[in-house]
Amino acid sequence: MAFSASARDSMVAEMNITPLVDVMLVLLVIFMVSAPLVSQPIQASLPQSTPPIDTTRPQNLRLTVGDDGSYRLDDRMLTTTELWQRLDDAVLSDPRTTLQVSATSNADYQRVVTALAEARQRGIADIAVQQP
Structure with missing residues (x-):
């Protein structure tokens, strides 16, 4: 009574990887087809940086206007044409130039109004009228 093991009765201990390879190939094809569809560029408008704030002070x-109708710009006596020229130069050097106008108590009103109008015409937007 000898026991013999026939080839039919023995179990093979190998794993069948054919279905695994088939599934992996199908997944590979699916990813290869869907990758170009997913990688389309996104249209987004990103916020732009703001320009730096100018912290320098404007020219002041x-x-x-004196009692005799004379003009003094920063305590310097000027004629009318010199004053207009200095105002033009100031606006060219700094467009944010400010002007503080004051008049003595007996100053000619017309000279003050003329100075205000000329300063405005020359491009000075910030004009302040003060008492001396």
Whole structure:
């Protein structure tokens, strides 16, 4: 009574990887087809950086109209044409130039109004009228 093991009765201990390879190939094809569809560029408008804030102070001029109708710009006596030229130069050097206008108590009103109008015409937007 000898026991013999026939080839039919023995079990094979190998794993069948054919179905695993088939599934992996199908997944590979699916990813290869869907990858170009997923990688389309996104249209997004990103916020732009704001320009740096200018922290320098604007040029500040002080104009005084005297009793005799004379003009003094920063305590310097000027003729009418010199004053207009200095105002033009100031606006060219700094467009944010400010002008403080003051008049003595007996100053000619017309000279003050003329100075204000000329300063405005020359491009000075910030004009302040003060008492001396």
